[in-house]
Amino acid sequence: MHPMGHPRNVVVVGLIFLALGVVYALGAVPLGYDIEWAGVTMLGALGIAMAVMAYVLIAGSSKD
Helix, strand or coil: CCCCCCCHHHHHHHHHHHHHHHHHHHHHCCCCCCCCHHHHHHHHHHHHHHHHHHHHHHHHCCCC
């Protein structure tokens, strides 16, 4: 059996930050700002890192 009851929850955690990166990129131009690509990239990397971290923490916790 998989160590997590619902591994899709980890995907949701990562997608939240990826969605924030997309909103940040698409919302900059209509608001009159330049797109800061470093920020978009870092939000994407943060999404991946948060998903991996959530998986590791949940997989390593006891099932009590």
